[in-house]
Amino acid sequence: MPNEIAFILIAVFTVACAVAAMTRRQLVHCALFAAAAFAGLAALYLQLDAEFVGFAQLMVYVGAIAILIVFTVLLTRGDEVRSNRSQSSPSWLAGVAVAVLVLAGIALPILLSPALWHAAPVATGAPVKRIGEELMNRYVLPLEMVGVLLTGALLGAVVIAMREEPAVKPPSRSLVPARAESEEVVNLR
Amino acid sequence: MSTPLAHYLILSAVLFSIGFAGAVARRSAILMLIGIELMLNAANLNFIAFWRFGPHPEALGGVMFVLFSIAIAAAEAAVGLALVISIYRQRETAQVDGMDTLKN
Numbered sequence: 001m002p003n004e005i006a007f008i009l010i011a012v013f014t015v016a017c018a019v020a021a022m023t024r025r026q027l028v029h030c031a032l033f034a035a036a037a038f039a040g041l042a043a044l045y046l047q048l049d050a051e052f053v054g055f056a057q058l059m060v061y062v063g064a065i066a067i068l069i070v071f072t073v074l075l076t077r078g079d080e081v082r083s084n085r086s087q088s089s090p091s092w093l094a095g096v097a098v099a100v101l102v103l104a105g106i107a108l109p110i111l112l113s114p115a116l117w118h119a120a121p122v123a124t125g126a127p128v129k130r131i132g133e134e135l136m137n138r139y140v141l142p143l144e145m146v147g148v149l150l151t152g153a154l155l156g157a158v159v160i161a162m163r164e165e166p167a168v169k170p171p172s173r174s175l176v177p178a179r180a181e182s183e184e185v186v187n188l189r
Numbered sequence: 190m191s192t193p194l195a196h197y198l199i200l201s202a203v204l205f206s207i208g209f210a211g212a213v214a215r216r217s218a219i220l221m222l223i224g225i226e227l228m229l230n231a232a233n234l235n236f237i238a239f240w241r242f243g244p245h246p247e248a249l250g251g252v253m254f255v256l257f258s259i260a261i262a263a264a265e266a267a268v269g270l271a272l273v274i275s276i277y278r279q280r281e282t283a284q285v286d287g288m289d290t291l292k293n
Contacts, residue, residue, distance in 0.1 A: 007192045011200045018204055018227055022211030027219060034223045037204075041230050045255075048197070048241045053255050057233075060259050065226065065266045072219055072270040076283035088214050089286065095213035103206035107199055116195040124246045131256075134249050142253075146260045153264030157271035164278070 006047060014040030025087055027073045035066035049123045052131050197238035205231035216284040218276070222269045229262045 014037050021033035038061035045054035089095070110116060135143050208227030211220055233255045240251025277283045 001191060004192050007196060011196075015200070015203055015207070018207045021223060021227070022207055022215065022220065027217060030220055030223060034226070037227065038230065041204075041234060044197070044200075044234060045237055048237050050237050050241070050252055050255075053233075053237060053252055053259075056256060056259055057230075060263050061226070061230070065263060068266055068270050069219060069223060072273055075274055076219070076277040087216055089216050092214035096210045098213065099206045099210035102209055103202055106202035106205065110195050110198045110202065113195075116198060117193045118242075119191055119193060120242050121244075121246065123241075126246075126249055126252045131249065131252060134253065135256075139253055142257060146257055150260060150264050153268050157267040160268065161271035161274045164275075 003047070007044075010040055010043045010047065014044070028070065031066060031069040031073055034069065035062050038062050038066065049125045052126060052128050194238055194242040197234060201231045201234040201238070204228075204234070216286060218273045218283050218285050218288070219270070221285065222266060222273070225269075226262060226266060229258065233258055 017033045017037035017040060021030045021037055024030045024033065039058065042054045042057040042062070045051075045057055205228050208224040208231065210224075211227070212224030215221065215224070236251040236255045236258070240246060240249075243251070273283055276288055280287055282288070
């Protein structure tokens with residue numbers, strides 16, 4: 001019974017944070033509520049006896065991705081301040097309707113199938129030692145591929161977010177064209 | 190452990206729908222990414238729940254899938270947010286209806 005109460009508390013917290021993350025006007029609030037929702041999901045993983053995944057979720061989502069999102073919000077600021085238009089897209093009602101349809105489509109079969117209502121078997125857990133052994137034996141090739149993928153993705157992210165050559169940008173935002181212009185002025189003199 | 194599997198699945202469905210609604214209904218590209226992350230997390234919750242309630246919890250398949258899924262979600266978030274920053278530099282907007290260069 002305490003397990004059920006804990007589940008309900010965590011579930012309500014997670015869903016409330018997710019709703020707030022998707023509906024708040026300020027993007028920073030959205031990012032912070034999303035981090036809280038990710039933390040709630042980590043608590044659910046812990047409740048399901050998946051400790052390693054729970055802590056990995058905490059470190060990767062709450063630690064890294066949330067910070068990344070907050071930094072992106074700060075770097076792309078001014079946009080929401082400048083425009084006082086509505087934050088939702090013009091066809092948001094249709095989008096929400098489709099989301100409700102998706103929810104009904106997933107939830108109805110779950111509610112109607114009696115096989116999903118049994119209690120959990122006795123916990124065997126996933127000890128970190130066994131996860132490490134599996135990662136080094138059976139899943140060693142996927143592990144290496146994830147390493148390559150992460151390296152490639154981070155290099156790609158750096159290349160994408162790097163400043164482009166000054167010709168594309170407005171001159172007020174970079175130092176290089178300004179210096180070039182001043183050199184031209186000096187040459188003209 | 191008295192919570193049945195169906196509760197976890199329904200919670201996961203609710204989170205997926207919230208993420209979906211946010212991803213399609215909001216203008217901001219960053220919020221779209223947050224919605225996509227929420228949807229991914231809902232799928233991960235399903236994996237963990239099925240692993241925990243399945244007949245072979247010693248097989249560790251669900252745990253491994255979620256670990257790799259988290260790693261790939263991190264890569265996706267890094268590239269997606271870099272794209273948002275790059276587009277903001279070029280077009281001074283981080284809202285999806287400002288990104289219509291390829292339209293028509």
